[in-house]
Amino acid sequence: MSEIEAIYAVWLREAKIYAREKERIISSIASPLLWLxxxxxxxxxxxxxxxxxxxxxxxxxxxxxxxxxxxxxxYGIYIIWDRKxxxxxxxxxxxxxxxxxxxxxxxxxxxxxxxQVVFLLIIGLFINVPLTPLIIIESFLTLLLIAIAMVSxxxxxxxxxxxxxxxxxxxxxxxxxxxxxxxxxxxxxxLPRWLYAITYINxxxxxxxxxxxxxxxxxxxxxxxxxxIMLLFAMITMAAGVWSFRRM
Numbered sequence: 001m002s003e004i005e006a007i008y009a010v011w012l013r014e015a016k017i018y019a020r021e022k023e024r025i026i027s028s029i030a031s032p033l034l035w036l037x038x039x040x041x042x043x044x045x046x047x048x049x050x051x052x053x054x055x056x057x058x059x060x061x062x063x064x065x066x067x068x069x070x071x072x073x074x075y076g077i078y079i080i081w082d083r084k085x086x087x088x089x090x091x092x093x094x095x096x097x098x099x100x101x102x103x104x105x106x107x108x109x110x111x112x113x114x115x116q117v118v119f120l121l122i123i124g125l126f127i128n129v130p131l132t133p134l135i136i137i138e139s140f141l142t143l144l145l146i147a148i149a150m151v152s153x154x155x156x157x158x159x160x161x162x163x164x165x166x167x168x169x170x171x172x173x174x175x176x177x178x179x180x181x182x183x184x185x186x187x188x189x190x191l192p193r194w195l196y197a198i199t200y201i202n203x204x205x206x207x208x209x210x211x212x213x214x215x216x217x218x219x220x221x222x223x224x225x226x227x228x229i230m231l232l233f234a235m236i237t238m239a240a241g242v243w244s245f246r247r248m
Contacts, residue, residue, distance in 0.1 A: 006096035010104025011111070014078075018112045028116050032067040033123070036060065039185075050187060051218050060129050061212040062184025064120050064139075068113045068147045069204065073175050075109035076154025077167050088248070098245040102155065106241065109151035110144060117143050129215065138214045145230050146207040152237035159244035178204045188220055203233040 018024065040056030040063075050058040082088035091101055117140060124131050131139075153174065161167050181195070182204040188196065199205045210226035213219035219226075 003096060003100045006094065006100040007104040007107065010091065010101055011107045014105065014108025015111055017078075018108075018115070025115075028067070028071050028112075029119055031070065032063050032116070032120060035066065036063045036123070036127075051216075053216060053218075054128075056127060057129055058187075058212075058216070059185055060124055060127070061139075061215050062182070062208050064117060064124075064143060065146060065182070065204065065208050065211055066179055066184055067116050067120060068143055069150050069175060069179055071113040071116055072109055072147050072150030073154040073157075073171050075112060075151055076156070076158030076171070077164055079105070079155060079158030080161060080164055080167055083162070092245075092248060098248070099242045102238075102241050102245040105155055106148060106151050106238070109154065110147040113147040113151070114140070114144060117147075124215075131215065135215055139211055142207070142210050142214060142227065142230075145227070145234055146204075146211075149203070149207075149230060149234035149237050152234065152241040155241045156237065156244045159241070159248055178202055181205070182208045183220070184208050187218075203229060206230055 036056065036059070040059055044055035047055045049055075079088065082091075092098065094101075121131065121136055121139065154171065157170055157174070158167060161170065177198075181198045181202050183199055184204075188199050188205065191199065206221065206226040206229040209220045210223055210230065213223055213226070
């Protein structure tokens with residue numbers, strides 16, 4: 001089996017599992033909609049506009065990034081279940097490199113996240129988000145980069161833990177600070193110095209800034225700077241993922 005065939009085989013398995021778990025698909029879509037319409041409409045009723053946009057529209061890019069973050073990070077728990085079911089052992093003894101196994105898993109998780117993104121982009125057309133075909137394509141590619149980085153983090157954590165309970169504790173410690181300090185729900189221009197410092201070192205901040213800039217034209221940094229940071233972060237997390245799989 002070639003390395004490309006191995007990557008495809010692992011990816012296809014992950015895609016089929018996701019397609020069969022209807023509850024997982026529904027829950028992954030329902031959660032961001034609750035944030036968008038519950039929080040967006042609730043706070044939006046007390047806030048006129050933020051940087052020229054209604055609050056619900058302003059947080060829309062951040063909610064899409066949030067959905068990618070949550071889905072991608074929690075994907076790492078399937079490594080633990082595969083280990084418990086001895087499926088992972090069978091895959092790792094196959095005559096292919098661990099890097100190919102990781103790549104197939106990573107692409108499978110990214111595919112799951114991007115299915116969610118497609119649905120949320122369609123929703124955006126109905127809430128007056130200024131989406132054009134070019135904006136949709138650019139947003140999709142940027143969110144794919146974010147998904148690759150976040151799935152890699154989830155796989156690194158899953159590869160180094162042995163039980164789902166420990167995974168949930170660690171992933172919540174990683175996920176919620178990344179989300180809340182990314183500027184997904186508020187502008188980062190006039191934050192207190194200590195909070196601005198946290199958002200500045202949070203890699204997800206640059207993902208949110210890139211997606212919000214593409215969709216709404218609101219940049220804290222530049223698109224090139226945001227994408228450079230996210231690309232570097234994705235390369236680091238993928239390298240960590242390959243290293244973690246080689247140690248299993």
